Amino acid sequence: MSSELPRHREVGLTDEDVLAMYEKMLLARTVDERMWVLNRAGKIPFVISCQGQEAAQAGAGFALDPAMDLIAPYYRDLCLVLIYGHSARDELLSAFAKAEDPNSGGRQMPGHFGDRQRNILTGSSPVGTQIPHAVGMALASKMRGEKSVSLVSFGEGTSNQGDFHEAANFAGIHKLPVIFFCENNQYAISIPVKKQIACENVADRAASYGFPGVVVDGMDAVEVYAVVKAAVERARRGEGPTLVEAKTYRLVPHSSDDDDRSYRSREEVAEARRGEPIERMRSYLTSVGLMDETKDAELRAKILAQVNEATEYADKAAPPDVSTLMKHVFAEGGTETNGRSTIH
Amino acid sequence: MAVRQFIEAIHDALAEEMKRDDRVFVLGEDVGVRGGVFRVTAGLIEQFGEERVLDTPLAESAIVGVSIGAAARGLRPVAEIQFADFIMPAVNQILSEAARMRYRSNGDWSCPIVIRAPFGGGVHGALYHSQSVETLFTHFPGLKVVVPSSPADAKGLLVSAIRDPDPVLFFEHKRLYRLIKEEIPEGEYSVPIGSAKVRREGDDVTVIAYGLAVQFALEAAAKLSEEGISTHVLDLRTLRPLDEHAIWESARKTGKVLVVHEDNKVCGVGAEVSATIAEHCLFDLDAPIQRLCGPEVPAMPFSSVLEKEYMLSADKIANAIRTLARY
Numbered sequence: 001m002s003s004e005l006p007r008h009r010e011v012g013l014t015d016e017d018v019l020a021m022y023e024k025m026l027l028a029r030t031v032d033e034r035m036w037v038l039n040r041a042g043k044i045p046f047v048i049s050c051q052g053q054e055a056a057q058a059g060a061g062f063a064l065d066p067a068m069d070l071i072a073p074y075y076r077d078l079c080l081v082l083i084y085g086h087s088a089r090d091e092l093l094s095a096f097a098k099a100e101d102p103n104s105g106g107r108q109m110p111g112h113f114g115d116r117q118r119n120i121l122t123g124s125s126p127v128g129t130q131i132p133h134a135v136g137m138a139l140a141s142k143m144r145g146e147k148s149v150s151l152v153s154f155g156e157g158t159s160n161q162g163d164f165h166e167a168a169n170f171a172g173i174h175k176l177p178v179i180f181f182c183e184n185n186q187y188a189i190s191i192p193v194k195k196q197i198a199c200e201n202v203a204d205r206a207a208s209y210g211f212p213g214v215v216v217d218g219m220d221a222v223e224v225y226a227v228v229k230a231a232v233e234r235a236r237r238g239e240g241p242t243l244v245e246a247k248t249y250r251l252v253p254h255s256s257d258d259d260d261r262s263y264r265s266r267e268e269v270a271e272a273r274r275g276e277p278i279e280r281m282r283s284y285l286t287s288v289g290l291m292d293e294t295k296d297a298e299l300r301a302k303i304l305a306q307v308n309e310a311t312e313y314a315d316k317a318a319p320p321d322v323s324t325l326m327k328h329v330f331a332e333g334g335t336e337t338n339g340r341s342t343i344h
Numbered sequence: 345m346a347v348r349q350f351i352e353a354i355h356d357a358l359a360e361e362m363k364r365d366d367r368v369f370v371l372g373e374d375v376g377v378r379g380g381v382f383r384v385t386a387g388l389i390e391q392f393g394e395e396r397v398l399d400t401p402l403a404e405s406a407i408v409g410v411s412i413g414a415a416a417r418g419l420r421p422v423a424e425i426q427f428a429d430f431i432m433p434a435v436n437q438i439l440s441e442a443a444r445m446r447y448r449s450n451g452d453w454s455c456p457i458v459i460r461a462p463f464g465g466g467v468h469g470a471l472y473h474s475q476s477v478e479t480l481f482t483h484f485p486g487l488k489v490v491v492p493s494s495p496a497d498a499k500g501l502l503v504s505a506i507r508d509p510d511p512v513l514f515f516e517h518k519r520l521y522r523l524i525k526e527e528i529p530e531g532e533y534s535v536p537i538g539s540a541k542v543r544r545e546g547d548d549v550t551v552i553a554y555g556l557a558v559q560f561a562l563e564a565a566a567k568l569s570e571e572g573i574s575t576h577v578l579d580l581r582t583l584r585p586l587d588e589h590a591i592w593e594s595a596r597k598t599g600k601v602l603v604v605h606e607d608n609k610v611c612g613v614g615a616e617v618s619a620t621i622a623e624h625c626l627f628d629l630d631a632p633i634q635r636l637c638g639p640e641v642p643a644m645p646f647s648s649v650l651e652k653e654y655m656l657s658a659d660k661i662a663n664a665i666r667t668l669a670r671y
Binding site: 114115117131150169330331 | 369395396400401403405406408409410411412413414415416417418419421433436437440441444445446447448449450451452453454485486488509510
């Protein structure tokens, strides 16, 4: 090793930070792979993946302060919500749609995150609707003179939605403390990025909203951290939003119901796998002397045990009670009961 | 007691709630410096500043979406959609997001926002400044839909809407803004959401209506009393949740029901009102339920002649009541 500081220290990450990043990435990958196994075994009906996007999410997550900064994640942000405090057990409870699932109590499909206590806004399936929500959260922060920022993530396909444009424009006008985090994984289901946008980068769009757009290698957690950290600091200083585009690659089909062989070649996917983020992080940590084969094997064994325990727990956990179907349409003591309207 | 126009009553509710609770703020197109295109928010920016009376870019989905985010952080946004006709770009935010944030998060998150929008015709607004859009929202569990017909109710219901822990759509018939004034109670008061009100007691025919149609129905009822026909008028005030008990009671009172709304008939509020009467008090009826509604055309035309043909009036309602009274 040369006398220069390792790259992660240069951007303000400690050795512990960068090891913790790797652990969260590995945990996300292991949970994700487990969900596919459970799906193929007929145990859970649906999976939507984060594979290939772990570094981007780890970089973004570590640049935020989960105690005060809010996130409005999208359905691939498994690694991000693990950094925000969810456990393998929490997400497996969601995959099995069990009552204890902290995201929705088994109401939503997997990947539809939300947890108020952990500053994770509840999300939905129509893409991009969460983008103005993050702007509204940032507006509240500004109105109250707080230092908290919000980060909203979405795919490159979603950057075509009107809500992206409307929200970015609104945030630009009011210089709101929000980070638009585009995880460009090259595909909106089957449609490649060249059929989604005519400009080279999603980040190029930021210019029209009056704030910076930054492209970053989304397979490199340390690089993403540096860029998002700068965006967070800019937002905290009251200088307004940043659009960060992390270039990644979706390593698996869109979801458990998709077959990507019909629209992309195996060679292309194999090539992308050579730059995949977990291996890159492991290799970086090894190069700076923080990781070796023994340590890596121990970490992987620890995570596997966690995921095994989580799977068993979630599988056995109780489903929601059918009597809860009608709950939470309105606040308790609200105006409708039994699915039929009545007066107060 | 102060005499206030419908529009002034709405303004007063906003001003008083903003004064009472610093979490309340208004946002929308032209609501600030201009004071709203109808002047509902006139003077608020001077009183509360531009942060709490926020002129937004012309983008309805952002107006609602940003409100949802601000509400998630504990604020109480009151969004104005300039004309109900222009709410369409925000419908995804209202139906997919606001209406189900509480349900989908298993009660963890909520969405206490109010969306105000002027609706309705009779003001030469043609196809895109006259529509009734309420039934787009009454079908969806998770939303409350309020349509006041008088200044006192407009104020009291808007106060309730702002204090409500869930999303409320508040539709203001724009023809009412300066058409009617009345004495409104002194001091702070509210009118509960989900409660209908008998506007006139009568024995021969029951008219169930909301919004401007209530005023026409009362005019018709006054005229018909001179002919010896006694009309009972129920103002729904809230379209979701419907006050079913009040509907049944009013239907039983006369046994003859006429449902009136400016919105077109098919799948309108009248269909739900008729269904609940049929389900619960069919054998109390002395005549088939009648509906007098807007015609089945996309919207009302600009031509005064065609607009008048489309619109309800006291005369049209009086004729329908007479026919039913004779049944």
